[in-house]
Amino acid sequence: MTNRKSFAAIAAVLFALALLPFGVSGYVLGLLTLGFYTAVFAMSWDLLFGFAGEVNFGPSFLIGIGAYTAALLNHYEHWPIWACVVTGGAASIVAGLVLAVPALRLSGPYFGLVTLVAVLMLQNIIVLFAGITGGEIGLDLPDVLSIDDSNNYWIALTFMGISGAILFGLSRSAVGLILQASGQDAMQAAALGFNVTKHKLAAFCISALFSGLSGAMLIFYEGTVSVGTVVDIAVGVQVIIAAVLGGRRTILGAALGAIFLIGAGELLRPLGEASTFVVSAIALVTILFVPGGFLGALLHGEKR
Amino acid sequence: MTNLLEVSNLTKRFGGLVAVKDMHLSIAGGEILGLIGPNGSGKSTVMKLIMGIERPNAGSVKIDGEEVAGLPSHQIARKGVGIVFQHSRPLHRQTVLENIKLALLPDSLLQLFAAAHIEERAHEIARRVHLHHVINRLPGTLPFADLRRLELARAIARNPKVVLVDEPFAGLTAPEVADFSNLIASFRKDGHAVLLVDHNVRGVANLSDRVLAMYLGEFITEGSADHVMRNETVRRVYLGGALQHHDRATPVNTADELLRVENLSVFYGKAQALDDVSLTVAKGEFVSVVGLNGAGKTTLFNAISALVPSTGVVAFDGGGLDGRSAGQIARAGIVQCPESRELFGDMSVRENLDLGGHHLPDEEAKKQLDWLLDLFPILKSRAGQAARTLSGGEQQMLTIARALMMKPRLLILDEPTLGLAPVILEQLSKALEVLRQTTDITVLLGEQNVTFALPHADRVYVLEHGRFIWEGPPERFATEAGAQFL
Numbered sequence: 001m002t003n004r005k006s007f008a009a010i011a012a013v014l015f016a017l018a019l020l021p022f023g024v025s026g027y028v029l030g031l032l033t034l035g036f037y038t039a040v041f042a043m044s045w046d047l048l049f050g051f052a053g054e055v056n057f058g059p060s061f062l063i064g065i066g067a068y069t070a071a072l073l074n075h076y077e078h079w080p081i082w083a084c085v086v087t088g089g090a091a092s093i094v095a096g097l098v099l100a101v102p103a104l105r106l107s108g109p110y111f112g113l114v115t116l117v118a119v120l121m122l123q124n125i126i127v128l129f130a131g132i133t134g135g136e137i138g139l140d141l142p143d144v145l146s147i148d149d150s151n152n153y154w155i156a157l158t159f160m161g162i163s164g165a166i167l168f169g170l171s172r173s174a175v176g177l178i179l180q181a182s183g184q185d186a187m188q189a190a191a192l193g194f195n196v197t198k199h200k201l202a203a204f205c206i207s208a209l210f211s212g213l214s215g216a217m218l219i220f221y222e223g224t225v226s227v228g229t230v231v232d233i234a235v236g237v238q239v240i241i242a243a244v245l246g247g248r249r250t251i252l253g254a255a256l257g258a259i260f261l262i263g264a265g266e267l268l269r270p271l272g273e274a275s276t277f278v279v280s281a282i283a284l285v286t287i288l289f290v291p292g293g294f295l296g297a298l299l300h301g302e303k304r
Numbered sequence: 305m306t307n308l309l310e311v312s313n314l315t316k317r318f319g320g321l322v323a324v325k326d327m328h329l330s331i332a333g334g335e336i337l338g339l340i341g342p343n344g345s346g347k348s349t350v351m352k353l354i355m356g357i358e359r360p361n362a363g364s365v366k367i368d369g370e371e372v373a374g375l376p377s378h379q380i381a382r383k384g385v386g387i388v389f390q391h392s393r394p395l396h397r398q399t400v401l402e403n404i405k406l407a408l409l410p411d412s413l414l415q416l417f418a419a420a421h422i423e424e425r426a427h428e429i430a431r432r433v434h435l436h437h438v439i440n441r442l443p444g445t446l447p448f449a450d451l452r453r454l455e456l457a458r459a460i461a462r463n464p465k466v467v468l469v470d471e472p473f474a475g476l477t478a479p480e481v482a483d484f485s486n487l488i489a490s491f492r493k494d495g496h497a498v499l500l501v502d503h504n505v506r507g508v509a510n511l512s513d514r515v516l517a518m519y520l521g522e523f524i525t526e527g528s529a530d531h532v533m534r535n536e537t538v539r540r541v542y543l544g545g546a547l548q549h550h551d552r553a554t555p556v557n558t559a560d561e562l563l564r565v566e567n568l569s570v571f572y573g574k575a576q577a578l579d580d581v582s583l584t585v586a587k588g589e590f591v592s593v594v595g596l597n598g599a600g601k602t603t604l605f606n607a608i609s610a611l612v613p614s615t616g617v618v619a620f621d622g623g624g625l626d627g628r629s630a631g632q633i634a635r636a637g638i639v640q641c642p643e644s645r646e647l648f649g650d651m652s653v654r655e656n657l658d659l660g661g662h663h664l665p666d667e668e669a670k671k672q673l674d675w676l677l678d679l680f681p682i683l684k685s686r687a688g689q690a691a692r693t694l695s696g697g698e699q700q701m702l703t704i705a706r707a708l709m710m711k712p713r714l715l716i717l718d719e720p721t722l723g724l725a726p727v728i729l730e731q732l733s734k735a736l737e738v739l740r741q742t743t744d745i746t747v748l749l750g751e752q753n754v755t756f757a758l759p760h761a762d763r764v765y766v767l768e769h770g771r772f773i774w775e776g777p778p779e780r781f782a783t784e785a786g787a788q789f790l
Contacts (some may be wrong), residue, residue, distance in 0.1 A: 190377035
């Protein structure tokens with residue numbers, strides 16, 4: 001597939017999505033809105049895993065920091081939404097740095113374990129300071145993005161479009177190339193004169209920024225923040241499955257996987273508890289037999 | 305002439321092991337130095353220390369007069385050192401051109417697009433290493449030699465003052481070797497300082513201005529290829545002082561075949577590691593396969609044990625092993641002692657041995673254990689000690705003893721002498737001779753140390769570049785095949 005062709009295809013899909021509010025119900029729009037925010041989580045995660053080669057088992061740590069920072073500022077200080085979202089993104093970067101600077105010195109699976117522990121700690125802190133954070137029940141927000149389904153949908157679509165363009169562009173840039181080299185073979189990348197730690201840290205910051213922004217946007221869409229929606233391990237697991245399902249190292253595949261997961265979860269809801277099982281089974285089969293994911297299989301016909 | 309690379313008093317310790325000791329070497333611009341040493345001699349470590357992949361414990365590394373010892377790898381690279389790794393690992397989703405461009409990019413987070421001159425320079429480099437006709441292909445579609453060219457292209461992309469090349473000709477065919485020699489010679493013409501790291505003098509003799517030999521982490525001698533080959537220590541390390549062999553008290557019946565290998569070939573991706581190899585081992589026979597590191601010994605053993613996929617026939621005790629798993633083959637009686645020993649480091653010597661005899665009835669296991677502790681008395685005194693605290697030689701004995709606990713019908717020993725001091729070799733040698741003279745066990749031994757391999761051999765095979773180039777009794781080895789080993 002040539003670059004121009006795929007660009008035209010993506011533009012067509014986005015245009016079609018933008019027209020959707022004129023044809024479908026508010027229920028479907030709500031579902032897709034959630035899917036778009038999850039898509040940004042998954043794309044951010046893929047930048048780190050697919051390109052920098054670091055497995056972040058705790059994407060919901062970064063998402064949660066962004067979401068709760070924004071929520072607290074809005075709830076207690078009544079900052080305007082845009083200021084809360086921007087500060088949330090910035091807080092994610094800071095928290096990400098605090099986590100990654102020591103963690104990236106570790107090798108092997110330890111980076112992943114550190115990120116996993118970070119999620120559990122964040123969850124504990126939120127529950128511990130329930131008086132301020134609302135604990136497990138959560139916190140209501142005075143402001144919401146919009147009360148209109150279509151507007152919420154367009155905001156989310158635009159946000160996903162811009163985030164996706166930036167993340168995808170970055171992955172295809174010179175910096176993305178260096179990042180990929182660092183992820184695949186750090187020793188060789190260093191021998192070519194690249195400061196591997198610096199590049200991985202930058203990738204972590206960018207991943208944190210978009211996770212945090214998206215987390216903050218999500219809670220202003222929902223009008224409430226709770227551990228279950230933005231911090232819980234299950235949220236992170238869903239992001240990881242979405243990215244792997246959609247196609248590692250493709251960025252756009254991650255978005256595809258996220259929307260698929262949210263959609264499938266809803267479609268299968270009549271199955272009750274079994275729906276989670278079916279979605280997990282699909283994910284498992286994909287990972288086992290099509291390790292390149294949806295998009296990987298489509299673009300590269302790749303088999304490992 | 306000023307030296308572009310100047311290494312002095314370089315020392316590296318890994319725990320208690322001194323991998324490099326007080327090493328010194330220097331290379332001027334426009335000069336090629338061949339650094340040779342057998343497996344485990346520390347030559348690769350020297351290269352890694354220069355590149356900054358490992359940090360030296362002491363000593364100095366100067367690039368064009370500037371001290372770089374202890375700096376991280378990427379800074380040393382920017383001071384003007386390039387390395388050609390033995391195994392190339394290019395980015396597989398990027399074309400050859402993009403892979404070369406990568407090496408030319410600045411180490412910057414802000415420069416999102418490659419500058420225009422980078423494209424041009426990448427094409428120039430591709431032409432130089434003869435990759436221009438495949439420049440838009442993905443690395444996965446290229447033959448092995450082209451992947452090595454790509455590796456070379458990336459190493460020279462930044463026009464480094466010093467170029468380090470690890471085993472320049474491993475896995476290449478004769479015409480490819482000639483082509484690569486010309487390329488490397490062209491670095492010399494351009495005034496680069498080049499360090500070639502290889503196992504033996506022969507590999508680098510034609511290309512090098514000087515050759516430096518090291519062994520067990522230390523400098524042995526330096527000079528012309530001829531000078532190094534004449535050196536006493538070098539001869540002893542590679543050939544042994546005097547090659548000797550012992551006759552058996554009772555000769556084995558070579559017609560009684562235990563293992564037969566026919567037309568065995570193994571590929572690792574595109575590189576052929578084993579090329580149509582055939583061998584036989586009779587019941588009770590000691591057969592040695594000698595060859596330099598990378599010749600394919602371990603691959604041969606792994607193919608016999610079904611640890612790597614292969615084509616060809618492996619028959620054991622009359623029956624084919626085709627389709628059997630590694631576990632089934634081990635239970636059939638082929639027990640391999642790998643190069644890496646694979647002991648359970650945190651378990652005691654006794655526990656390691658007990659694990660080996662796990663499947664035997666208690667009575668028999670005890671008998672076998674007593675016999676082994678007699679054979680390796682040092683293990684008796686170390687019985688309660690954790691395996692990882694043993695010295696290298698003791699660990700090797702424990703590995704062999706544990707394998708013997710399994711009462712193997714065929715014992716495969718893969719480079720038991722790797723990294724061992726000469727005095728340990730002697731103890732190991734004695735134990736092997738006892739096995740040979742007093743038991744009916746069958747042994748297949750892989751070695752690059754000919755002195756160790758020959759005395760216990762009934763027959764010898766010489767393996768080179770994945771093929772047997774000589775086969776015969778040990779007493780004919782020195783005259784017919786000995787010259788291959790310098």
